[in-house]
Ligand SMILES: NC(=O)c1ccc[n+]([C@@H]2O[C@H](COP(=O)([O-])OP(=O)(O)OC[C@H]3O[C@@H](n4cnc5c(N)ncnc54)[C@H](O)[C@@H]3O)[C@@H](O)[C@H]2O)c1
């Protein structure tokens with residue numbers, strides 16, 4: 079088992095990563111101060127539930143806890159006001175109280191939804207993240223919770239830190255290959271903004287990580303979580319530094335939005351966005367070394383896309399970027415790279431340069 083701590087004073091919590099951890103989830107809860115008199119409420123989705131809920135329930139009941147649960151639809155559509163209302167209703171019917179603890183068993187969708195339900199039920203109850211996707215090494219750490227509004231993604235939410243992140247890497251064995259690749263894009267992101275040693279290590283271990291080798295994947299997730307945890311510890315509420323976590327996301331979000339969140343996965347969109355941001359870093363002279371080619375090469379070895387699909391018109395991508403809620407004072411804010419491991423937030427990116435890069439990165443064809 080690998081362990082690290084998100085250092086937030088009284089709200090600090092451990093992230094534990096390793097195979098088989100769900101079978102001892104009760105002991106981890108006990109050690110975090112959750113006694114068996116507190117009712118547990120598992121939120122999971124219709125894919126993850128049938129695969130992993132029974133194991134969690136057995137482990138918890140074996141440790142003397144009372145456990146209730148709710149199963150929500152799989153995928154982004156579960157981050158809606160309607161599903162949120164259903165979760166809260168299930169919590170009320172399960173007779174939860176202020177001492178109850180919510181367990182989010184699933185990927186980033188379940189984590190965001192269950193975390194938000196925990197943040198708001200009776201003005202806030204404790205919760206635990208039990209991530210089951212690679213992407214969730216990112217989303218389960220940092221305490222950002224929330225749901226979508228028909229007018230935009232993640233527009234309703236709260237900061238609410240979990241008590242514990244317990245990451246059983248055995249659950250990743252049932253993850254579809256496209257979701258594996260998608261999650262690895264965020265690992266590449268953490269390597270690109272974290273430190274060169276992580277990036278070089280990932281490049282050396284790419285085959286083992288992509289093949290799901292337990293030790294290599296565990297180490298990749300540990301190093302990815304460590305980058306995120308360090309950033310969050312220094313800027314919990316995204317007033318400044320935390321913005322570097324958006325590397326690749328400005329273009330990525332625009333592509334996802336133009337696809338109506340039904341084409342590229344989040345990770346695929348971010349992969350393309352990272353190559354574009356790296357190319358832009360070079361074009362604007364922000365980069366003091368080549369950054370686009372190393373990132374492109376790494377993403378390609380993970381089987382991720384690195385070019386803007388031909389169906390996206392650069393002018394429309396730029397328009398979608400302008401609508402992004404992270405814009406400040408009408409200026410285009412982007413995370414660029416001075417070097418691998420050295421992100422810089424640039425607050426007034428010239429649109430003409432973005433457009434030129436989007437053209438350059440665009441796939442040929444119709
Ligand atoms: N809070 C944050 O800081 C943060 C950061 C990044 C992303 N996010 C959010 O995370 C969400 C994306 O997360 P995701 O990619 O994990 O998506 P997801 O939770 O929808 O999971 C992807 C798919 O895999 C299935 N699945 C999950 N675990 C599985 C397993 N072990 N075996 C088989 N199938 C499994 C799910 O049912 C779903 O169909 C987005 O809503 C995004 O906004 C949040």
Ligand SMILES: [Zn+2]
Nearest residue numbers: 264327344348
């Ligand atoms: Zn992301």
